[in-house]
Amino acid sequence: MSKRLLLLGQWLLLIMVSPALRAQNQCSITLKGKVVDAHTREPIAFASVAILDQDIGTLADENGNYILPNLCAGTYVLVCSHVGCHHAQHEFEIKADMSWDFELEEVSIVLQEVVVSEEAPVLEATQSSSTLDAAQLQSERGLSLGDAMSQLPGVTTLNTGATIAKPVIQGLHSNRVLILNNGVRQEGQQWGSEHAPEIDPFLADKVTVIKGASSVRYGADAIGGVVLVEPRPLPQQAGIGGEANLQAFSNGRVGIASGMLEGRLKGKLPLSGRLQGTVKRGGNLQTPGYYLDNTGVEELNFSWAVGLQQKQWSTEAFYSRFYTQLGIFSGSHIGNLTDLQQAIERERPLGEGSFTYDIGRPMQRIYHELFKWRSSLETGQAGTLQLQLARQFNRRQEFDAHRQYGSLPDDLDIPQIEFEITTHTAELSWEHRPVRRLWGSLGTHFMRQANTTDRGALIPNYENYSAGAFWIERWKHYPFPLELEGGLRYDYQWMDVGRQGQDSIGRQLEFSNISGTAGAIYRFPKLLNLRFNFGTAWRAPNVSELFSKGVHHGAASYEEGDPNLRPERAYNTSLTAEVNDVDKLQASLNFYYNVIDDFIFLEPRAEPVLTIRGAFPAFDYAQSNARLAGLDWQAAYELLPGLEVGSKGSLLDAWNRSRKEYLSLMPPFRFEHSLKYTFGKAGADKAEAPFLRFSMTNVLKQTRIPAERDYAPPPPAYTLFQVEGGAQLRLGKQPLELGFTVFNLFNTPYRDYLNRFRYFADETGRNVSLRLRLPFGLESGS
Amino acid sequence: MQSINSKFTRFLFFFLAASLTVWTSCEKDDDEGPDNEEELITTVRLTFTDSAGNDNIFTFSDTDGAGGNPPVAQDITLAPNTSYALSVEFLDESDAANVEDITEEIKTESDEHRLCFDYTLPIASIDNLNLDGNGKPLGLTSSVSTGDAGTGTLTLSLKHQPDKDSATPCATGETDVEATFDVIVQ
Numbered sequence: 001m002s003k004r005l006l007l008l009g010q011w012l013l014l015i016m017v018s019p020a021l022r023a024q025n026q027c028s029i030t031l032k033g034k035v036v037d038a039h040t041r042e043p044i045a046f047a048s049v050a051i052l053d054q055d056i057g058t059l060a061d062e063n064g065n066y067i068l069p070n071l072c073a074g075t076y077v078l079v080c081s082h083v084g085c086h087h088a089q090h091e092f093e094i095k096a097d098m099s100w101d102f103e104l105e106e107v108s109i110v111l112q113e114v115v116v117s118e119e120a121p122v123l124e125a126t127q128s129s130s131t132l133d134a135a136q137l138q139s140e141r142g143l144s145l146g147d148a149m150s151q152l153p154g155v156t157t158l159n160t161g162a163t164i165a166k167p168v169i170q171g172l173h174s175n176r177v178l179i180l181n182n183g184v185r186q187e188g189q190q191w192g193s194e195h196a197p198e199i200d201p202f203l204a205d206k207v208t209v210i211k212g213a214s215s216v217r218y219g220a221d222a223i224g225g226v227v228l229v230e231p232r233p234l235p236q237q238a239g240i241g242g243e244a245n246l247q248a249f250s251n252g253r254v255g256i257a258s259g260m261l262e263g264r265l266k267g268k269l270p271l272s273g274r275l276q277g278t279v280k281r282g283g284n285l286q287t288p289g290y291y292l293d294n295t296g297v298e299e300l301n302f303s304w305a306v307g308l309q310q311k312q313w314s315t316e317a318f319y320s321r322f323y324t325q326l327g328i329f330s331g332s333h334i335g336n337l338t339d340l341q342q343a344i345e346r347e348r349p350l351g352e353g354s355f356t357y358d359i360g361r362p363m364q365r366i367y368h369e370l371f372k373w374r375s376s377l378e379t380g381q382a383g384t385l386q387l388q389l390a391r392q393f394n395r396r397q398e399f400d401a402h403r404q405y406g407s408l409p410d411d412l413d414i415p416q417i418e419f420e421i422t423t424h425t426a427e428l429s430w431e432h433r434p435v436r437r438l439w440g441s442l443g444t445h446f447m448r449q450a451n452t453t454d455r456g457a458l459i460p461n462y463e464n465y466s467a468g469a470f471w472i473e474r475w476k477h478y479p480f481p482l483e484l485e486g487g488l489r490y491d492y493q494w495m496d497v498g499r500q501g502q503d504s505i506g507r508q509l510e511f512s513n514i515s516g517t518a519g520a521i522y523r524f525p526k527l528l529n530l531r532f533n534f535g536t537a538w539r540a541p542n543v544s545e546l547f548s549k550g551v552h553h554g555a556a557s558y559e560e561g562d563p564n565l566r567p568e569r570a571y572n573t574s575l576t577a578e579v580n581d582v583d584k585l586q587a588s589l590n591f592y593y594n595v596i597d598d599f600i601f602l603e604p605r606a607e608p609v610l611t612i613r614g615a616f617p618a619f620d621y622a623q624s625n626a627r628l629a630g631l632d633w634q635a636a637y638e639l640l641p642g643l644e645v646g647s648k649g650s651l652l653d654a655w656n657r658s659r660k661e662y663l664s665l666m667p668p669f670r671f672e673h674s675l676k677y678t679f680g681k682a683g684a685d686k687a688e689a690p691f692l693r694f695s696m697t698n699v700l701k702q703t704r705i706p707a708e709r710d711y712a713p714p715p716p717a718y719t720l721f722q723v724e725g726g727a728q729l730r731l732g733k734q735p736l737e738l739g740f741t742v743f744n745l746f747n748t749p750y751r752d753y754l755n756r757f758r759y760f761a762d763e764t765g766r767n768v769s770l771r772l773r774l775p776f777g778l779e780s781g782s
Numbered sequence: 783m784q785s786i787n788s789k790f791t792r793f794l795f796f797f798l799a800a801s802l803t804v805w806t807s808c809e810k811d812d813d814e815g816p817d818n819e820e821e822l823i824t825t826v827r828l829t830f831t832d833s834a835g836n837d838n839i840f841t842f843s844d845t846d847g848a849g850g851n852p853p854v855a856q857d858i859t860l861a862p863n864t865s866y867a868l869s870v871e872f873l874d875e876s877d878a879a880n881v882e883d884i885t886e887e888i889k890t891e892s893d894e895h896r897l898c899f900d901y902t903l904p905i906a907s908i909d910n911l912n913l914d915g916n917g918k919p920l921g922l923t924s925s926v927s928t929g930d931a932g933t934g935t936l937t938l939s940l941k942h943q944p945d946k947d948s949a950t951p952c953a954t955g956e957t958d959v960e961a962t963f964d965v966i967v968q
Contacts (some may be wrong), residue, residue: 182825210791334941334956334957334958335941335955335956335957335958335960336960338957338958338960339955339957343954344956346953350945350948350954351945393810401942401943401956406861422810543845550848550849551848558849560847560849609848609849609852610826610844610852610853611844611847611848611853611855612822612823612824612826612842612843612844612959612960612961613848613957613959613960614957614959614960615960616848
């Protein structure tokens, strides 16, 4: 039984799509069989078996046996899948009870598993998308969410020092990337480049990045893409299980402990529940030459979920709380342009620094709370109705290097900047049953958001109301190789802008527009999938772009918004080719061409702004027509048994069409090459077999920059090496997962163009991380 | 075995139910804080006192803060070949009805601050800076000597947390104030 709970982590990736079968009088045929490993013939526990294009499916039991009762006579395509295996499918003509055994092939890396999720069963995105599954996330545990995602092709990070990382998808970030945390659009202070996503990475069991305009399903603003952060589904079987994670990093002497306990009641009220929490503490980080003063971090997060699943309906409540206090490298805090030039000229911070866990000013304290309730109802032949209500609260406090003048010494705890934003959302969607091979869903979305700026006057207070509706349809006729998709969305937004500092703005702004998508997937059997997508999306200017007014001390710049900005409009074309050769090769190549009209960016003013603190370079929010074109790839090839070579790359060319120059702050060309050796025979346990992986990341110097506008030229190219390994042990019956990673193996000093602190200090040096995961289960006595 | 586990199960669900009630303490927008009011230095006031005790006062001010109207600096007009005692004050004049003197604040935290003077002829020298609590230069008061008649500039900066042990302390720390005046000696 403990093995069953051990495997929870694997099969929970797949949600069983409505095990309740729609039994009908004439439909009483039973299909049953066994799921086994193609090589060893050993049973594979908890694989999913589903009928393609219908909401019928089940999970195999711990001995690999599955049963699908109450089928109607007819022709079906059955798909059997399991994490770590290639899925298998078979077409049947079913007249009477029959049995069929599935043989699954193991894969060494899971790139694009058939993702069966609650929202969109069997419908894959026509855009390019990449997923970090539970196993891949495992080896990135302890890093921030942004850093963990940066191993996906086309995804980089925008950093503020070593403690703040935001995901950048194909050159776009912040307000142009939507993050859906457990199905809820994350609403914090995401407009700022030094505002990292407020999500506990240990909560995520799967992270999917959909690249390109994805507004129709996920909402306006998703010009750059969407990040789906999903916790694992609640347990489907009675009993209690959980896991403990411990992790340590040498650089910064970081310690992390994360635990999770989950279970499901037996009997008439099969409630499921989970409790999860993470504690993290780290001190000053170290570059190859010196410590970075005040770069400690503290994090304290927890979440709980309770759910009930019945044949016709299910309901789930989820609550999560994220709290972090993080130090901002003190050498980055400067007063004016002269200070910045002096910092650049001295080429390294003053002093060697020293190690401490204490966090002083400047620092940030961030608190994010999410409560959500989601229910779905099977409406018989009509489809599935789903309602989701959520409330989010975000508080961001920024503490400058020294307290404001005029306050007393006991006020040291008062921040210079404090924003509080409360967001309520309601979503109602209906997924209809297939009609003439058309699958689709319709939905509406409502949001109310209120921001109050309690301290500082960088952005005004505002209230924002928005509503949207979408309709998306997919045509699919198995085994015809072509799949087509089209969708439309309309969004309306009304904003009431109140006071900013001492000024009363009192402006109402209204925006509305449509988004659209058209896509196709063409499958050459057993060889190649082609995906094509054309998406158009828009984004209303954010309140910071409209009304920002003030000095950013970390950046030594004065920024001024423009209340007359128009919405951005993106037209994104993406073409993806995927090779899935079962034995040897897995590869995907994505080309994108993203035209953005009225792209909002910061334009330097000719004259600096003079203040009593000295001169600051001034920037105005301006609009221009832009074009971002690029290529991302990922490939893995099994050279010898157990030995795999991998390659990833991201190339981007970002052009301001109106000004005829490059856009600034875009990720330079980036490549990663890797060699992975898996010890042990190809067996049922291969996914858990010990492995060793070397990788080399090569980032070129960014040469695509607008002329003469930066304080310092982009840093030179750099190459980093990394080695990691993992193994699973067994102490008696207790499984134990161990892993290590050495980041920046050769302690190479380097600076990154997309780090705003590149003017002040090097990136962090060698970092050895050790991790231990202890999954456990207790019998329920069934 | 079964009873232990069902107890465990019950415990878990009791725990979850408790967490529902206890931890759903939704945080609310508290509207605390000084309602966007932050004190800042808007004015630097230099008082040059000659040996006869006559005060010559010049200011550099930006009462509306960053952006908006640029700062206004008065020309410093002094006599040639004369010694003055210079005293510097920092004020918050953003609210004309409630002017605050921030100089006291700097005095209280004297070891975290330092005034730096960058000047050209006709100012011949600025020295004799007053000291902080640790006996290191602070500069709220100093001695100024002028040379022959002419025009030049004086830049005064207030550094926060400079490295006072550095050979060039004025190249370290965070600049809180940087005010440049035209100097006319006639």
